[in-house]
Each structure stands twice: as C-alpha cells, then as structure tokens.
Amino acid sequence: MIINLSETNSLVGEWLSEIRSMEVQTDRMRFRRNMERVGEIAAYEISKTLEYEDKEVQTPLGIATCRVLKHQPVLATILRAGLALHQGLLHYFDKADHAFISAYRKHNRDGSFEISLEYVSSPSVEDQVLIISDPMLATGSSLVKTIEHLEDLGKPKHIHLVVAIACTVGIEYVLRHSNTPISIWAGDIDDELTAKGYIVPGLGDAGDLAFGNKLQQ
Numbered sequence: 081m082i083i084n085l086s087e088t089n090s091l092v093g094e095w096l097s098e099i100r101s102m103e104v105q106t107d108r109m110r111f112r113r114n115m116e117r118v119g120e121i122a123a124y125e126i127s128k129t130l131e132y133e134d135k136e137v138q139t140p141l142g143i144a145t146c147r148v149l150k151h152q153p154v155l156a157t158i159l160r161a162g163l164a165l166h167q168g169l170l171h172y173f174d175k176a177d178h179a180f181i182s183a184y185r186k187h188n189r190d191g192s193f194e195i196s197l198e199y200v201s202s203p204s205v206e207d208q209v210l211i212i213s214d215p216m217l218a219t220g221s222s223l224v225k226t227i228e229h230l231e232d233l234g235k236p237k238h239i240h241l242v243v244a245i246a247c248t249v250g251i252e253y254v255l256r257h258s259n260t261p262i263s264i265w266a267g268d269i270d271d272e273l274t275a276k277g278y279i280v281p282g283l284g285d286a287g288d289l290a291f292g293n294k295l296q297q
C-alpha cells in the first residue's frame with residue numbers, strides 16, 4: 081500500500097511546501113519541526129491501522145471503556161537525517177521501543193556510492209509492527225539495506241515506512257526487495273532522480289538541511 085499524504089488537502093501540503101522551499105529551508109528549526117509534523121500526522125494515520133482492545137478506566141465519576149492500543153509498534157530510524165521525523169512519530173507513539181541504524185552514502189571517486197551500515201541498536205522485531213522513518217526514499221538502497229538487517233533480527237508482522245519525499249523508482253525498489261508486507265506513507269511523491277541519486281524536485285540534502293553540511297566520506 082502506498083499513501084501519498086499530499087494527495088488530499090491538509091496541512092501536510094503546507095509543511096511540504098516549506099520543507100522544499102530554498103528560502104524557508106535556511107531556518108533549520110522550522111525544517112526540523114516540519115519534519116516532526118509530517119511524522120506526527122503519519123503516526124496518527126498509521127494508528128488507525130493497528131489493533132485495539134477495550135480497557136476500563138476509573139474516572140472521578142465512574143468507569144469509562146476506552147479503546148487502547150493492543151501492542152506498541154517498534155519505531156526505527158536511519159541516522160542522521162531521520163531524527164526529526166522519528167521525533168514526530170515518538171510524540172504520538174510515546175510508549176514504543178526504538179531501533180537506530182546508521183546508514184550513509186560512502187562515495188567512490190567516480191561519483192558512485194555504496195550504503196555503509198555501521199551501527200544498529202534494535203529490540204527484537206519478531207512479530208512486531210515496525211515503523212521505519214527516513215525523510216528521503218531516493219534509490220531505496222538505504223532502506224532496503226536497513227530492512228534486510230532488521231529482518232535478520234526477526235520477522236516483523238508488518239513494516240510501515242514513513243518518508244517525507246519518495247521517488248517512484250525507490251518505492252518500486254523497496255517493494256521488490258522486501259519479504260515483509262509494507263505500507264509506504266509519503267509526504268509527497270516525485271518522479272525524477274538525478275544520476276547522483278537526488279530526488280527532483282525533492283528538497284536537497286535532508287541531513288545537511290536539518291543538521292549542517294558534513295564532510296564527504
């Protein structure tokens with residue numbers, strides 16, 4: 081299932097316009113906060129797909145039957161660009177366990193790159209609903225490598241990918257390579273990818289915009 085959150089009229093369109101805008105991007109705090117907001121909305125939408133159970137709650141005046149989550153999802157993110165989006169999901173799924181994965185593009189002299197995955201800290205994902213956040217789904221190689229690694233630690237029941245901008249090529253690549261049912265929640269979807277793996281029109285380099293330029297590795 082692929083959900084483009086910009087397809088229906090909502091504030092997501094407003095936030096995406098700021099996230100993409102060269103003028104507004106210079107305000108790093110707004111860039112990160114808008115990423116959080118996309119994560120918050122995705123969390124709310126994903127919450128409608130999860131399992132619930134009744135819970136009796138004592139109020140000052142009586143007993144209320146409330147619908148509460150049956151199981152908490154596991155929230156995973158890819159360092160470093162995913163942190164703000166992850167924080168948005170965490171605002172809503174505030175009781176969840178977390179996984180952190182470091183994946184970055186290691187560039188070769190000829191301009192090509194491989195994904196280097198160096199740090200993984202994760203709870204068991206066996207039979208869990210796993211929500212992975214990463215702002216950009218470009219070629220899809222970072223997410224596929226991350227999913228493969230997490231799947232080695234256990235078989236999740238379902239994977240939800242939360243991204244700010246997804247590229248159609250990357251979406252197809254991820255769906256082709258996963259062994260687990262996947263839903264992709266994208267703030268918006270673009271069709272073009274440059275030879276260097278940047279989404280067009282996209283937004284630029286999400287990690288650098290949120291946290292500053294990094295030295296090339």
Ligand SMILES: O=P(O)(O)OC[C@H]1O[C@H](OP(=O)(O)OP(=O)(O)O)[C@H](O)[C@@H]1O
Nearest residue numbers: 159160161185217218219220221222287
């Ligand atoms: O779909 P892909 O082609 O794999 O590209 C997407 C990756 O690129 C960005 O990370 P980046 O490598 O810029 O790392 P950063 O978090 O250090 O900025 C982004 O956060 C994704 O992880």
Ligand SMILES: O=c1cc[nH]c(=O)[nH]1
Nearest residue numbers: 218278279284285286
């Ligand atoms: O367009 C892109 C592609 C990968 N990573 C980014 O930050 N931006």
